């Protein structure tokens with residue numbers, strides 16, 4: 001699990017590494033700059049392209065100067081450096097790197113406060129003006145320059161962090177940020193890179209390791225974690241010899257109504273494909289033929305609008321409730337009955353979440369350890385309108401603790417909030433998965449894992465990861481535009497096998 005740090009904590013890790021490795025700060029800057037250049041030269045191989053390196057006068061600018069020198073040494077011919085002398089202060093490492101780069105004869109221009117930006121004609125802009133030292137929104141000279149650079153629509157590669165972008169805290173709607181096609185960031189992704197609001201500022205992000213002290217990084221107290229494949233490999237369990245269907249639990253999928261039976265079918269199918277020993281779908285009579293013809297493996301428990309279905313509570317290991325279920329009084333009664341009679345954690349999604357939003361007294365009745373899987377709109381219906389994802393993170397953390405539940409906030413980097421106030425960011429999935437029914441599949445996957453006796457936390461982390469990974473395996477190699485949920489379902493056993501290999 002990679003702990004994600006705030007800017008302040010990254011500065012602490014920086015200082016710790018300098019003292020304890022030990023390494024001088026100028027050498028650490030050189031290491032970071034080399035890591036940047038290593039990635040850059042692999043991806044921008046045309047050495048005839050013109051490159052302008054914009055440098056502030058802090059350490060981000062110091063990196064920029066070192067990067068310009070290293071690119072010069074690698075044979076990049078058309079380099080120029082532009083220093084923003086907007087402050088009288090300059091860091092020691094900036095000054096050292098300035099002395100070093102002067103010897104290369106790469107042309108250097110300085111932009112003074114109040115000066116019109118120099119007309120920029122370079123093909124590529126390397127942004128090394130401000131990084132993790134940003135301490136206020138851009139205004140004045142920086143804002144003017146960044147607005148100009150944004151207006152000329154060049155390829156921008158940010159060093160560590162785009163100028164003007166706060167790595168933690170709320171991203172305000174009117175922020176001025178130098179939009180980066182690519183951010184090559186040091187050591188680890190920054191929390192705000194993983195939130196949807198960053199999409200308009202950062203085209204894509206690459207993380208390059210710079211050798212900060214790993215033991216120290218892992219010891220820092222943070223609620224934010226990034227889930228990697230090695231974490232998932234530790235969680236996923238093998239199918240054992242002599243096991244039988246009873247070993248892997250019996251899941252009940254409570255879903256579907258006449259015109260949204262597809263949601264129930266997707267959810268139940270995903271549940272079976274993820275390995276539940278038995279799957280039963282609690283559906284209306286109108287869906288029975290569809291269920292029996294499309295998935296003979298799955299059993300049916302019929303329900304009608306007028307009375308509660310006859311659920312044998314002890315029979316089921318867990319329940320996944322909500323996809324295509326519909327709303328209204330009968331569903332309210334059904335949910336209430338489940339919360340009153342079934343004492344194991346359940347998974348609550350889609351319409352079931354909306355019924356809870358409309359009947360807020362149900363929130364406190366949700367069985368402890370249960371898992372809610374809202375997308376952004378369902379989340380806001382449940383817990384109130386939010387104007388930013390940072391706010392949503394804080395609410396998810398608070399509510400997961402208060403209610404003793406797990407909240408899976410679905411997104412590009414889906415977030416799992418836990419009762420012990422941690423937030424885990426998933427690292428798989430892609431935009432080809434933005435297709436109706438994909439959330440129903442996720443609910444089936446997680447229900448299946450809970451039925452197989454994974455703890456709620458492991459079921460959340462593993463389920464979200466597998467779901468996204470199956471989508472990645474299908475979409476990324478051939479750059480598929482779209483992956484349909486039913487296709488993703490058939491990939492799940494393959495994905496799980498690879499993770500266990």
Ligand SMILES: NC(=O)C1=CN([C@@H]2O[C@H](COP(=O)(O)OP(=O)(O)OC[C@H]3O[C@@H](n4cnc5c(N)ncnc54)[C@H](OP(=O)(O)O)[C@@H]3O)[C@@H](O)[C@H]2O)[C@@H](O)CC1
Nearest residue numbers: 014029032058059060130131132133134135136137138160
């Ligand atoms: N561990 C790592 O990851 C490593 C990090 N390294 C690099 O160091 C970078 C961080 O460097 P840094 O701390 O010197 O901060 P940086 O971003 O250059 O800002 C400098 C000054 O800008 C100013 N300023 C702030 N906001 C402003 C505003 N809105 N408008 C105008 N001015 C503003 C502010 O001055 P002040 O406001 O205090 O006068 C501040 O002191 C990091 O991103 C990475 O590139 C590597 O070299 C080595 C390992």
Ligand SMILES: Nc1ncnc2c1ncn2[C@@H]1O[C@H](COP(=O)(O)OP(=O)(O)O)[C@@H](O)[C@H]1O
Nearest residue numbers: 375410411412429430431434436437438439440
């Ligand atoms: N752009 C995207 N990048 C990554 N994952 C995505 C993207 N769009 C959707 N997904 C994933 O697909 C699922 C969509 O869930 P949801 O919105 O509930 O769909 P539905 O209600 O249609 O079943 C979520 O797991 C989400 O993480």
Ligand SMILES: [K+]
Nearest residue numbers: 127130161163
């Ligand atoms: K920068």
